Amino acid sequence: MTHSDFEIASITGSNKLGAFKPEMSTVPIYPSFKVRSSTELFSIYLPYQNNLWVYADGALQQLSLPPAFEPIVLGKKMDFKSPRMKLLYKDHPYVPTYRLIKNILLSEDNVLILQIQSYKKGEQVVFWDIEKEKITKTITSPPGKLIGRDSTFYYFYHDNAIKKYTAKEMEKCSNQQFTFYISSFEEQCQSCKTSFLNIYDWVRLHNIPYRFSVEDPNWFSSADKEDFREVVDYMTQWNVWGAVRFEDDCDDCFESGISVRVGKQGEIISLPAEIEKIQSRIPCVE
Amino acid sequence: MIILTFLLLFGSSLGSPSEPELDHIIMHGDNFFAYAKNRHEVIKINKEGEITARTGRRGKGPGEFAGGPVKMTFVGDTLYVFDGLNKSLTSFNEELDLIETRYLKKQLMDLLSFEGNLYTVTMRVPQKYVTRSEI
Numbered sequence: 279m280t281h282s283d284f285e286i287a288s289i290t291g292s293n294k295l296g297a298f299k300p301e302m303s304t305v306p307i308y309p310s311f312k313v314r315s316s317t318e319l320f321s322i323y324l325p326y327q328n329n330l331w332v333y334a335d336g337a338l339q340q341l342s343l344p345p346a347f348e349p350i351v352l353g354k355k356m357d358f359k360s361p362r363m364k365l366l367y368k369d370h371p372y373v374p375t376y377r378l379i380k381n382i383l384l385s386e387d388n389v390l391i392l393q394i395q396s397y398k399k400g401e402q403v404v405f406w407d408i409e410k411e412k413i414t415k416t417i418t419s420p421p422g423k424l425i426g427r428d429s430t431f432y433y434f435y436h437d438n439a440i441k442k443y444t445a446k447e448m449e450k451c452s453n454q455q456f457t458f459y460i461s462s463f464e465e466q467c468q469s470c471k472t473s474f475l476n477i478y479d480w481v482r483l484h485n486i487p488y489r490f491s492v493e494d495p496n497w498f499s500s501a502d503k504e505d506f507r508e509v510v511d512y513m514t515q516w517n518v519w520g521a522v523r524f525e526d527d528c529d530d531c532f533e534s535g536i537s538v539r540v541g542k543q544g545e546i547i548s549l550p551a552e553i554e555k556i557q558s559r560i561p562c563v564e
Numbered sequence: 565m566i567i568l569t570f571l572l573l574f575g576s577s578l579g580s581p582s583e584p585e586l587d588h589i590i591m592h593g594d595n596f597f598a599y600a601k602n603r604h605e606v607i608k609i610n611k612e613g614e615i616t617a618r619t620g621r622r623g624k625g626p627g628e629f630a631g632g633p634v635k636m637t638f639v640g641d642t643l644y645v646f647d648g649l650n651k652s653l654t655s656f657n658e659e660l661d662l663i664e665t666r667y668l669k670k671q672l673m674d675l676l677s678f679e680g681n682l683y684t685v686t687m688r689v690p691q692k693y694v695t696r697s698e699i
Binding site: 283284285286287288289293295297311312313315317318320322333423425426427428431433435438439440442 | 584586589590591594596609611613637653668673674675676677678679680681682683684685686687688
C-alpha cells in the first residue's frame, strides 16, 4: 500500500489526465499529497519530500527541488508496539518534523511559487520557472502559510488572521544577514529565551534573512544528519524555524547562552537585549 | 505590512469561545474560501479579512459535513467540497448557497479544477480488491 498509484480522472472516470506514483508516503493508508491547480497548469506535491509533479503541455512531469534543499524532512523514529503497525510503516517508520514544501501557488508564465521550510535554507518563498528548470528568485518568508496572491499583495495566514505584504515589503531587507548564536537549546535563562523569541518574531515580521548557528559538537568532524535532527527537534519544541548551520571557529559567538549578530562582522549582542538595540543596526526597517 | 484580524465573529455569534481552525484555504477572485474543521463550516472571507458568508454544520445531510478530510476546489464559479467521511461532494455558488450534494461510492484523495472541468484524484486499487458495488 505504501507505493500505490494514483489516478487523475473526471468524476465519472471517463476522462483520464494521468497517473502518478509517490516514491513514499508518510501515511501509507491516507497519502498526504496536495494538489494545486490553475487554468492551464496543476501540480501535486508531498509536503514531506522534495519532489512534485507538474501537469503542463499535456503531460505529468516529475520535478525535484534543487540539491540546496534537503531531499526529505527530518523526523523521529516511531516506537512500534504492534507488529501490524510495524508492517504498515516498514518502509518509512518515522514521524516527520516539518513540511519541506509548505505550500505551492501557481503563477502565470509557468512559474511555481513554493513556500519552503528547510533546515538548510530556512523558510523561503521560492519562484521556480518550470520551463527553464531553475529558481529565479527567493524571498525570506514572513510568518504563516502563503495562501494566495494578486497583482499587489501576497497573502499569508498566521495566528488566525490573514496578513498581506507587497513584494517590495517582503524584499526590502533581503540583503541583510542576521544570525542567532545558540550555545544550548536547553537554556535555563528565561529572560534570554523570552528576548530571543521577541527578536525572532520581529526579524520574521520584517522579512530579514536569518539563520541559527549552533556550536559544532564534533569539533574535528563535520556535523552529520543526527546532529541536525537533534537541533531540529529542539527548534520544534521552541516553535521556531530557520536555516541551521554548525560553527566551531567563533569562540565569542557562544560565550553566552544566546547571542545575535547583524551582518558578518557586526558586534555580537548577548541576550536579553532590547529590540531597539537590534533595530538601530538594521537600516532597512524604519 | 497590513494586518487583517478576523474571525472573532465566530466565537460570539455561535456562543463558543473556540476559534475556527481553518483548513484548506483557497483564493478565488477577491475572496478566500476555507473549511473550519472544528465547526464543520465552509466560510468566505474577503481580502480585508471579513467573513462575508458561511454555511454548513455537522451531519450527513445535504450541505453538511462529518469532519473527515475535506478537499475544495473551484470550477468556474462553483465551489466543490468533498467530505472524506461522508464521501459527499457538495457544490455551492460563490455566495455559498447550496447547489447540490452527491454521495459517491469511492473515496477521493483530492479534487482538481483544470481547463474548466472537475477532476478527482483517486487511489488505483488492484482489481482483486474491487468489490462488485464499486465497479
